[in-house]
Amino acid sequence: MSILWLKALHIFFMIAWMAGIFYLPRLFVYHANATSQDVKDQFIIMERRLWFFVTPFAFLTLFFGIWLIAVYGMDWFRASAWLHVKITLLLAVYGYHFYLFKLWKQFSRDENRHSSRFYRILNEAPVLILLAIVILAVVKPI
Template sequence: MILAAYDWLRALHILAVIAWMAGLLYLPRLFVYHCSAIPGGELDSTLKLQEQRLLKIIMNPAMIAAWIFGLLLVWANAERAGSWAVFVSFAWFGKFALVSVMTGLHHVLALRYKRFQDGSNDWPDRHYRILNEMPFLAAILIVFIAVVALR
């Protein structure tokens, strides 16, 4: 049954990853701007609201959906191959590890979001500029693994 839905699972996984990546790339950029906002000012309030909506409405559901549809795709591929042994490889381990790193980065950003919400951010904008590049670097590696190494 799950094999019959493979194309739908793949489409939903790709859409979830796109939404998740958009958030992982945009939230640190908002944090860069937030570092220069005056606490309690209009920009501070606007950025808090934008960050909250991005994290709660887009990023969290997209991350969960990306994981669910990704794991269902693994299951469908195992069903198609007739064995789970196909997933015991360096490429699959690498992809899983990189997606786990992106999930960890998501949680770091969620913790930093809480710091901005309560006015206790202690990182300079430079930290967020660096964090802003990490999801894309991980995504490059994940895509090459998924497209080239896992054919």
């Protein structure tokens, strides 16, 4: 497979993954404000479906990223300081992804511990990390 196809697939799955993890905390905002049990139950279903829809994209993003590194080679990897910073930031995004899973499990047990304001802030938090990742991948400033 050509390197351009690998890059295209890596970027596609990253975009799909980010769309999902930007939307999941937004569902948490609405879920935290819900008062009716029927509405809460509907949010649990929506959150579960979204989680299981986007999680494979997280793994496919990782898969194609590792494949890209393998194609470029270890010498390139060692010399690419920007990539080491990007990987560190990606670890934070994967941590965020699985933190969302923990929150969803709390919601599914009706054990929400946070306000809708918390989820609004949580919803916006990864945007700056994503911006830094894109700048590192495209501009390669270091």
